[in-house]
Amino acid sequence: MQIIVPVIEQVRVARDTYRLRLASPELARAALPGQFFMIRSPGLTNPLLGRPFALYDTYLDDGGNPAGIDVVYLVVGKMTGLMSTWSAGDRVEVWGPLGNGFPTPTAKHLLLVAGGIGNTPFLAVARAARGLRGYAAAAAQKRVDNITFCYGTRSAEYLAGLDDIAPLGVELRLATDDGSRGHHGFVTDLVADWLLKNTPGDDAEQPSHARTSSRPPAAIFCCGPEPMMHAVARLAEQHKVPCWLSLETPMACGFGACFSCVTKVKQPGGGWDYRRVCVEGPIFPAESLAF
Numbered sequence: 001m002q003i004i005v006p007v008i009e010q011v012r013v014a015r016d017t018y019r020l021r022l023a024s025p026e027l028a029r030a031a032l033p034g035q036f037f038m039i040r041s042p043g044l045t046n047p048l049l050g051r052p053f054a055l056y057d058t059y060l061d062d063g064g065n066p067a068g069i070d071v072v073y074l075v076v077g078k079m080t081g082l083m084s085t086w087s088a089g090d091r092v093e094v095w096g097p098l099g100n101g102f103p104t105p106t107a108k109h110l111l112l113v114a115g116g117i118g119n120t121p122f123l124a125v126a127r128a129a130r131g132l133r134g135y136a137a138a139a140a141q142k143r144v145d146n147i148t149f150c151y152g153t154r155s156a157e158y159l160a161g162l163d164d165i166a167p168l169g170v171e172l173r174l175a176t177d178d179g180s181r182g183h184h185g186f187v188t189d190l191v192a193d194w195l196l197k198n199t200p201g202d203d204a205e206q207p208s209h210a211r212t213s214s215r216p217p218a219a220i221f222c223c224g225p226e227p228m229m230h231a232v233a234r235l236a237e238q239h240k241v242p243c244w245l246s247l248e249t250p251m252a253c254g255f256g257a258c259f260s261c262v263t264k265v266k267q268p269g270g271g272w273d274y275r276r277v278c279v280e281g282p283i284f285p286a287e288s289l290a291f
């Protein structure tokens with residue numbers, strides 16, 4: 001849907017990072033974790049095109065009904081700079097919800113992996129997986145036994161939303177490039193360590209209770225810069241853990257018309273073909289992508 005909605009509030013949540021709350025029960029009732037919205041200023045021609053932002057979460061009114069959506073964004077350029085000037089009462093044009101969203105997790109342990117502002121889809125993912133909130137008219141249902149969130153940023157001051165996700169019973173593992181919080185190094189080091197300790201490898205090496213269960217022991221949902229997602233995809237493949245990547249490809253239209261957002265996807269008979277990240281994605285099984 002295309003809709004003009006009011007800003008309810010704008011809150012700074014980390015360095016250069018803001019949470020924008022938009023009132024719209026329609027958007028909140030329709031959105032799934034992992035979907036995104038194209039956002040722009042109505043009537044403005046510079047910038048003309050909307051920009052894509054993931055659903056951070058829905059927010060509820062006093063009666064527990066979906067009342068609107070939150071997005072969390074990092075100021076990097078023209079549109080995000082403009083967005084940081086918006087305040088309560090300003091009106092914003094939104095298309096959405098767009099894209100496919102994350103699959104319903106079936107694994108016992110869900111490993112969420114974020115680099116930089118790639119953390120934004122994971123609050124709603126964790127809430128849904130824990131059975132704490134239903135999305136798009138689905139009833140809330142607990143899906144996973146455990147959730148671990150590996151999250152890396154340049155430095156501690158860019159870590160956003162920890163107070164939102166920690167109370168959901170999510171194990172947090174943090175990394176910063178400069179060592180100002182958590183592991184001093186890449187978030188992929190945390191992923192490699194977790195996979196080494198928590199995935200037994202070949203089925204034959206697993207304890208008998210694991211072999212008889214139809215649920216995979218672990219799955220990875222990942223979002224962040226491309227080199228980091230490539231590394232996570234390689235680790236997932238080595239440890240035979242199913243993995244989904246949410247791509248942050250720049251987009252012009254957001255609804256499938258311009259083909260500015262294509263990525264290469266492997267074909268069953270060999271070779272590859274293009275898929276539009278805004279329609280067929282932004283979430284793809286890692287093994288389907290032709291990096």
Ligand SMILES: Cc1cc2nc3c(=O)[nH]c(=O)nc-3n(C[C@H](O)[C@H](O)[C@H](O)COP(=O)(O)OP(=O)(O)OC[C@H]3O[C@@H](n4cnc5c(N)ncnc54)[C@H](O)[C@@H]3O)c2cc1C
Binds near residue numbers: 052
């Ligand atoms: C599906 C999806 C969901 C997203 N969700 C979020 C979110 O929740 N929060 C958030 O902060 N950002 C998110 N992004 C990225 C966000 O759309 C860009 O940061 C935004 O478009 C930048 O707009 P701008 O006008 O401020 O920057 P511009 O002025 O357009 O560009 C500024 C600089 O950023 C670079 N840049 C712009 N877009 C991207 C990109 N997608 N990837 C890498 N470099 C880029 C440009 O090359 C340029 O160097 C998402 C992107 C996608 C595709």
Ligand code: FES
Binds near residue numbers: 250252253256257260
């Ligand atoms: S952004 Fe236009 S087709 Fe995807």
